[in-house]
Amino acid sequence: MYISKLAIHRLRCINKMEVVPHSSCNIIVGENGSGKTSILEAIYMLGFGRTFRKSKTAELVQFDQNDLTIFAATESDYQDTATFGIRKYKNGSSEIKVRGKKAKRLSELSSEFPIISFTSDTIDLIDSGPSGRRKFIDWLVFHVKHSEDVAEIYRQFDKVLEQRNEALKQADLKMIQAWTPKFVELNLQIQSMRNEVISQLQDYLNKSYRQVESSKVNSSPTITYKLGWNSEFDLAELLAKNQGFEIKRRSCNYGVHRDDIIFQLDDTPVKNILSRGETKRFVLALLLAAEALLVTKSQKHCIWVLDDIAAELDYQSIVNAFSVGKSQNNQMFFTCIEKDLAIIQQAINFEHAVFHVKHGQLLN
Template sequence: MPLTRLKISNLRNLGAVTLHPSSSLNFIFGANGSGKTSLLEAIFFLGTGRSFRSHKVKPLINHNADSLILFAKLLSQDFEHSIGLERQGSSGAKTKIDGKAVYSASSLASLLPTLIIDAHSFDLIEGAPKERRSYLDWLVFHVKHSFHDCWKGYSKALKHRNSLLRRGRIEGFELRPWEQEMCSKAEQLALMRQECFDKLKLNLNEVISDFVPLEGISIDFYKGWDKEKTFQEQLEEGKERDAKLGYTWYGAQKADIKIKIEGHPAEQALSRGQQKLLVCALKISIGKTYSELTGKPCIYLVDDLPAELDGDNQKRLANWLSLIGAQVFVTAVEKQALLNAWPEAEKEQAAMFHVKHGLVEHTNQTL
């Protein structure tokens, strides 16, 4: 499902930009502040309905404009699709796929599966469980088509149970219908997550051993409650505690991927350099698993490659991205840094874009 055309209007310092990307590899270079990351941000926005740099829309809109507009064409299973998106501050939002209005970000994600590798990717190791849960759920969403509705159902029931707990309403007849819904959905979510994690872990073992061989590494899925108990048993045992807290302590909302080295949390046991390599392995593994399970490649956005990896590991990352067959958009300040990382055969098919003062020039001078 590669992007074949991308139009950007008034996203940060990018004025009016039109690109015709390569279906495989796209090099983006330019000085700091020129708009390289904003270009990646536009692609990410088209695939998720949000930015990876800000939770607010207003900072994304060029200060000389009232709105930002993004448009893309892509190929999916030999069919051409279009995505159009317009945002006007905090008030106006329009999203269309193939000319029809859509109101759910899940529709964008289904059509344009996107993974990003940047400085914030360290949250996978150092951040809260939510980061690793979102990482796994990206795969589950794309592979298990019932996951999205199941998660929505669970979240609704959880919200109602927590509301009753905060109000001190713990009578069985009030909690029971929401707990029954939660138990049903939680077990389904755990099963879908575990199945996807088991497939992911096979690739994790292979890719991690190439990037950063680690002795005593363990990577395990935690479903959000005691593995020896059903979720219903866990809820019953913790009802008094939950009533005191005013929210549900255990559940699918607490799922996590536990990464340990010799029994110690990875963020405590690994150097910063090792963490960088482990993050790359995690990102590569999930894209590889996605491709194997769906038969389709995803899109990778790699921001400021040389800043995160040394020369040898830049080449290692490039080789894995080439092996997966993903469409890649990768940025750096210097063009030569990008050229040095990729194999000669891959560079022959690459497109080169120079970003300067918010303008993007497509040059064929990749070699």
């Protein structure tokens, strides 16, 4: 599936814009503050309901407006044109339409749009805390385990975790014991799904890393799942044994909400040995591996959004990203400033479209 038409209203400096993208590769050119990154934000919002920037919804909506809207028409090899839309209000509420019909949950829209982003913050996947790594794996679980109601499992877990935490704060033994069995059940479900997807991702990472980082063909990248409790113990028994400790801490100290995913190269954590440039290429390989797994398991093709690509990757990495992206038959959106356009076009050896943006408007 690819976006055949994109309409954006009242998002940052974009009052009204309609884009008819190329089905494969799109380069969005403009100076800083021109609105080019906001186009990527709009696409990203279809897959996540939020921006990839550290911004609240109220900051996305134009200051004198109450809401923003994003509309997308899509086409694919096996379906007629379909339409999707999201409206976000300043108070954080949303209205969603999937295939022209009102949807109750964001997950119904997200399932249609597997979005992969590569931005200046993507390196946080390696450098920051475990929360971002859990979100990355859970995004992959959501799309790979498409035949199961994964979103509902995670919604239930968040609710039960909140209720059990409240019971621990109140030292309410009856409520703690009432919520614990469901808490254990959901933990084991999520653990199983994460473990399965991480194991599958490993196979694809070995190949993609060699495609991106040709100087390290003899190195072995690995992904290790670090469980949020000692796996030598039964979780229910561990919680019962440490109930007093959790009450004292006033929170659940064991569970998948404390999981981490460790990325290593030759058995050494990536964050300890790679330069910033090497880390970016490792993350790019990881994202390419995630897409390959997703395509194999769900037959969905990802839509890539890459912000200021020339600043984030060296020339050879850009060439690799384009070539692998083309082979995966996905749709890509890149932003760059005017002076970097020539080098990016030099890296492309297939048909593409170029859009120039200024003051929130398309010039072509």
